[in-house]
Amino acid sequence: MHMADIFQGNFQKRDEEIKKLLRIEDSFDLIRRRFVIGGRQAAFYTVDGFLKGEVSEKVMEFFYKITPEQMPEDFADFLQQEIPYLDLMKLADQEAFVKAVLSGMSCLLVEGYDIILALDFREYPGRSVDEPDKDKVLRGARDGFIESLIPNMALIRRRIRDPELSFTLVDIGRSSKTDVAVCYMRNRVNPGVLRELMKRLRGIDVDSLTMNQESLGECIFKKGWLNPFPKFKFSERPDTTAACILEGSIVILCDNSSAAMILPTSLFEIIEDANDYYFPPVTGTYLRFSRFLINVVSIFLTPVFILLMQHEDWVPHAFEFIKIQDPMYIPPVAQLLILEVAIDGLRMAAVNTPNMLNTPLSIIAGIVFGDYTVKAGWFNSEIMLYMAFVAIANYSQSNMELGYAIKFMRIQLLILTGIFGLWGFLAGTVILIVTPLCTRTINGRNYLYPLLPFDKVQLMKRFFRVSLSENEKLNHQSSK
Incomplete structure (x- = not known):
């Protein structure tokens, strides 16, 4: 990769370095738009396929109305006073800049300011949240996850309106830099399991997650590939995923994948179905x-x-x-x-x-x-x-x-x-x-839990579908 510093020098030099860094002239889907903001030269860098036209048009219209007298000398003041869009961040690192552009964000370079501004009004191509073909139910919700990470997170947040619900973002892969979100309830998750999982995720050193969650799963569990029993529970249903999170499970959402990876899990939990x-x-x-x-x-x-x-x-x-x-x-x-x-x-x-x-x-x-x-x-x-x-x-x-x-x-x-x-x-x-x-989950628990080790309360819950109020009582007894 071109390693010249894009945060040093005058505007013309920085713009040329960015052109070389992104190889804009070799890729027709990369957009570089030069214009003027308040008498200062500026340039936008983004990917054509991710650009949301209506929002970008409104932002550009606002920029064109700024006069030279309105342009502050301090970049922080410029952010506070002039930018009309909410979802933005400052970039002072070349790697972060490349990732932001190639992820679909629109990065703004303005003459006289060292920091580059990233505005997030991207729109990923995607399908509607229809019911998944594999996880159909006779009654209940008819929505399902899609291949975009943010809408999938929103489908979970819609069902759990609690500030304890947390989403931690990790990017994995030297080339792909795939966004992976770890979802959990902070007051219900096992802290030791969460720390171990985050340690494994941050320790993954691969070029890319070629097959998304399957590649991620093989990186988390590097041994035992001869054992055919699944180490994770996969679901394309937001309601099932939200229920598992409320029970203390950890959910991994991977960008470009329409399934949620639920762990730790046991054989009895995998056999369960939403129709129950x-x-x-x-x-x-x-x-x-x-x-x-x-x-x-x-x-x-x-x-x-x-x-x-x-x-x-x-x-x-x-x-x-x-x-x-x-x-x-x-x-x-x-x-x-x-x-x-x-x-x-x-x-x-x-x-x-x-x-x-x-x-x-x-x-x-x-x-x-x-x-x-x-x-x-x-x-x-x-x-x-x-x-x-x-x-x-x-x-x-x-x-x-x-x-x-x-x-x-x-x-x-x-x-x-x-x-x-x-x-x-x-x-x-x-x-x-x-x-x-002989199969163990990520927390070291036996795969046949609650049969081994024996847990009468949880075993009853896995074999018998009890009422929802009784289910709350069983969860409370088991936590004790």
Whole structure:
């Protein structure tokens, strides 16, 4: 980067140094506008795509009305008396100047003043705050986070009108300088966890956060990448995020990302869904139990089926119908593994297929995999039925990372059962239990909290959807 000092020398020299520093002549989206304020030369530097035309027009109109007699000698007086815009700051550092311009702020250089002024009337391109496709609810709010940091913070602030709500800004990445906001309630957050998180964030030394929050998460947790269980809870819903903040959690918002990263979190907190709280307690408890049961069944259904096919004499007479009746040309384990991959292939195809072709693709895939493959002898109808249940069960909870963790645990259990039989099934079950037991959150707490360590109050809250007034009492008892 050009290292000449842009805060020393006359106006002409500083303007030329800024042109070289920003390489304005090489980038047509960078704007340099020369004009006169009160008889003094001035220049604006900004990015065309972030410029909010109406506000900038009003500010320029005000500048043109300033007479030479109104221009003070002291820059602080100039700020206090003449600038009509509220959101502004003084820049006395070259790195801060570059970041301000490339972030979309309009930086003003005025002849005779050493300090450069940054005015923030930028407007980032963005979509509307529609309900996220993945975190839909049957009742409740229909807004969702977008890719701009400030509107996302406003959606949280709209729900928590408390001065204890704090947003701490950190920029990460030598090239990207990505804005990352850490959100928490100052009177409810664990101070030790907050200090540890801020220490890790400020210690990150990377060129850029290429994949936004995924890159950030891998920088925060540098070890344990073989463990498939998610260390964070992601949500695109402002109401869910605000509820977690009020419970004492820390939320990380990353610029250019439409999801909030919530931590510390446990397995039981990840399984929770917003629909649990938009229905009465009885209905919410039923939804929570059914989701938990479906996830457990989706892990053990196909491995138990393979185990019973290896020992058909274990099948009770009343359940003889579960046996495969048609001839098998491909071993059942191989069929199940092929279908595990095929389901993901269909999912990726649906993501990359234009919306107008999604329905025809689904019909073709259903006919081919559901009928022709059975008739051709590739798969047996019983195995297709069980895998259909597994595929549907993957969508019973909104956390995609947890869905893939369940999938990987099922595959390892399936392979071990297919190779080693009963002993493989037992070994796979032990791995399934030990993996979350050995997982730790950022505060060192067990991943299965409140089961381990046991907390009766919080465990009741995680399994049973209680009334909101009772929830307040449980939180108070747990804090004691």
